[in-house]
Amino acid sequence: MIQIQGQSFELWENVRDGWSEDDFKDRYSEILNKYDFIVGDWSHNQLRLRGFYENSRKKVAFDSKIDTLEDYIYEYCSFGCSYFVLKKVRQSDDAE
Template sequence: MIESEHGMFDMIKNYRDAFVLDDFNQLYVDYFNKYMYIVGDYVAGKLRLKGFNEQNFNTIPDYIVESCAPNCAYYILKNNEPKEEKGSE
């Protein structure tokens, strides 16, 4: 269980000890609240975050292979309190 400034998350995977709480807190924005899963990966020393929902959770391995540097450090978090995006009224 990870407690961050942005809520509680379960660590699904932490490949090569990628997770750094300070980096996550600095980069995370409210936009990611709607996602059930957050993938964080490091490219050239910079953290990138990408959100996934339950429907596309199974595409995370493809994202890691196709969009991340080979053998890069990455992690997968499960958001314990995803918030649905408010629709336009």
């Protein structure tokens, strides 16, 4: 379980050993609090973070849903890069 800025996440996927808690915490911004998933990918020794929503969310762009993760990795990330996916752990009073 990863805790940051009042949010809890679990490591959902860790590809090519991309996960680094210290680097994630250094890079995290409160703008990411609204997302259900955070994807971190490494390019040129720098961590990039991007948020995605659950597929069931309405009124969000299709390319912002987690189902498009594979397309994002192929189109926007360095070939063969390491990356990780964190899933937000919802508290019982957060669920909508």
